[in-house]
Amino acid sequence: MTISKKESINFIPLKTRVRGYIKHPLSLVLLLLVIGAAVIVVGLVAILIGHLLIKGVPHIKPELFEWKYTTTNLSMMPAIINTLIITLLSLVIAVPIGIFSAIYLVEYAKKGSKLVAIIRITTETLSGIPSIVFGLFGLIVFTTMIFKGYSIIGGALTLSIMVLPIIIRTTEEALMSVPDLFREGSFGLGAGKLRTIVRIVLPYAVPGILAGVILSIGRMVGETAALIFTAGTIAGVPTSVNRFGHTVLDVTGSGRTLALHLFELVQNPQTPTDRYFNAAYATAVVLLVLVVGINALSSFIARRLISKV
Amino acid sequence: MYNTNETTLKIRALREAAMKILFTIAACVSILAVLLICVFIFANGIPAIAEIGVTKFLFGRTWKPNADIYGIFPMIIGSLYATAGAIVVGVPIGILMAIFMARFCPKSIYKIIKPFVELLAGIPSVVYGFLGIRILVPLIHSFFPEEKSGSGLLAASIMLGIMILPTIINVSESAIRAVPENYYEGSLALGATHERSVFFTVVPAARSGILASVILGVGRAIGETMAVIWVAGNAPIVPKGLMSSVRTMTSNVVLEMGYATGLHRDALIGTAVVLFVFILIINLCFSAIKRGTK
Numbered sequence: 001m002t003i004s005k006k007e008s009i010n011f012i013p014l015k016t017r018v019r020g021y022i023k024h025p026l027s028l029v030l031l032l033l034v035i036g037a038a039v040i041v042v043g044l045v046a047i048l049i050g051h052l053l054i055k056g057v058p059h060i061k062p063e064l065f066e067w068k069y070t071t072t073n074l075s076m077m078p079a080i081i082n083t084l085i086i087t088l089l090s091l092v093i094a095v096p097i098g099i100f101s102a103i104y105l106v107e108y109a110k111k112g113s114k115l116v117a118i119i120r121i122t123t124e125t126l127s128g129i130p131s132i133v134f135g136l137f138g139l140i141v142f143t144t145m146i147f148k149g150y151s152i153i154g155g156a157l158t159l160s161i162m163v164l165p166i167i168i169r170t171t172e173e174a175l176m177s178v179p180d181l182f183r184e185g186s187f188g189l190g191a192g193k194l195r196t197i198v199r200i201v202l203p204y205a206v207p208g209i210l211a212g213v214i215l216s217i218g219r220m221v222g223e224t225a226a227l228i229f230t231a232g233t234i235a236g237v238p239t240s241v242n243r244f245g246h247t248v249l250d251v252t253g254s255g256r257t258l259a260l261h262l263f264e265l266v267q268n269p270q271t272p273t274d275r276y277f278n279a280a281y282a283t284a285v286v287l288l289v290l291v292v293g294i295n296a297l298s299s300f301i302a303r304r305l306i307s308k309v
Numbered sequence: 310m311y312n313t314n315e316t317t318l319k320i321r322a323l324r325e326a327a328m329k330i331l332f333t334i335a336a337c338v339s340i341l342a343v344l345l346i347c348v349f350i351f352a353n354g355i356p357a358i359a360e361i362g363v364t365k366f367l368f369g370r371t372w373k374p375n376a377d378i379y380g381i382f383p384m385i386i387g388s389l390y391a392t393a394g395a396i397v398v399g400v401p402i403g404i405l406m407a408i409f410m411a412r413f414c415p416k417s418i419y420k421i422i423k424p425f426v427e428l429l430a431g432i433p434s435v436v437y438g439f440l441g442i443r444i445l446v447p448l449i450h451s452f453f454p455e456e457k458s459g460s461g462l463l464a465a466s467i468m469l470g471i472m473i474l475p476t477i478i479n480v481s482e483s484a485i486r487a488v489p490e491n492y493y494e495g496s497l498a499l500g501a502t503h504e505r506s507v508f509f510t511v512v513p514a515a516r517s518g519i520l521a522s523v524i525l526g527v528g529r530a531i532g533e534t535m536a537v538i539w540v541a542g543n544a545p546i547v548p549k550g551l552m553s554s555v556r557t558m559t560s561n562v563v564l565e566m567g568y569a570t571g572l573h574r575d576a577l578i579g580t581a582v583v584l585f586v587f588i589l590i591i592n593l594c595f596s597a598i599k600r601g602t603k
Contacts, residue, residue, distance in 0.1 A: 027504035035421030045425045100335030122343040128592045130532025132559045136581050137346045161342045194325050220434025225534040259435045295431045
């Protein structure tokens, strides 16, 4: 092990340290407290994840991935498909709006303008609103007023509002990390503002933006409270028959996502039997792997971005 | 190569202006979203609160939708108790963990435990709730076998305390890391031990950031729904002890919204109004602290 210059100056041999602790028992107590906290946190995570994996993995069976949900197979496949659809729809809505807002905030807005201050406050407020309040808003506006019932699209719209602050903030950070030299060079070559943003600034900021988008996907996949009263809890992919007689996806129908599927498996049966709990464990494992995997991907991309700069 | 006659220039200027307007409109969407959320939640909740009577709604101790009695005092107290419990459970461990990560652990250990904290942050709240009902509730019940069940205020507090850990750890850690190295070195030079230097010079210097982390955690705890709904017991009563059943404002909405109609439905939205006001106050505190540090 190589010791850097600074560390070698601050290096204290064990013997001196022990003597120090005997002299200053308070320091020893503080050290033990800190280590204790670390042990608790690590142990806690190990217990939670370990319990989930031990109880869940053996129950991940092929019938849980059958295309249609029935009360005998308790399949999570429709829920996975619904999660995919809702996430994609929300991204289609939230990503352009989020990126455009960030472009305005970083590239166009004058520093200290009133509008920027208001936008900052509202995005901060938006990121602090609990998901159940988003869910109620969706219930009032999308479920009751616009779509007259639970719908995938209503859920997607609700989620897109919910993740908007995440996308705005991460895109802002990505845009601000682009050196001004790039912009000045582009202007110097005669490019306009728009061209500079589209051709020079945005390509450089793509990894940061992508990390933010993936982070918001993770948030959406794990979301429950905002979806109960918007996307609803029907256990199937909503379809309808179009005028040519084909069965097609119907985003105005209700369908539950994977997180809601887990919620319903525990909440809905009057007396949840072991069969339901086992399916719930398996669903929880799949959900956890998905969300944690998505988050890891996001921070991996963000870290690569940092090492690149 | 560039065609610089007047029409192209005009078109280009027009495109620039149009895109600028588009970006500005997009930026205003979040303002619109907050306004719409406020308007719709308040417009649906406040008339119901007025109809029931402000004092009867906020301080009424009985919640009986069947008899048209809507008092959410037990839920307000329930949310406050559970959040206070979460602070008691989560804040000391969280801050100590943040201190450990920022100032005590060697890089090699840091690389191992950082993912653990990230994992804790990544677990979806419904999975927390599920783990709560499967691990925590039976565990508490085994300590208090005379109780009907292990669910209640204690379980809800522990659950929320665990949930706010990553928020507190991450924000506090970066606050502690942001303290200039001089503080620490100055204290060492005066003869203080490593532990004393960290706890009595570095940590106090990071207090506003640590306070911000606690406030963020409070906001997260009071607004959390799925992690508490299965472990809190959910009886709409003012909790009398740690093992007493509690119902938070958030669970009140989720439990009954599915079948509520008329005044009952609006009273539930009124519950969300009260929750929303709490959250707005917490947000204001948070941004006040943030501005104070700058």
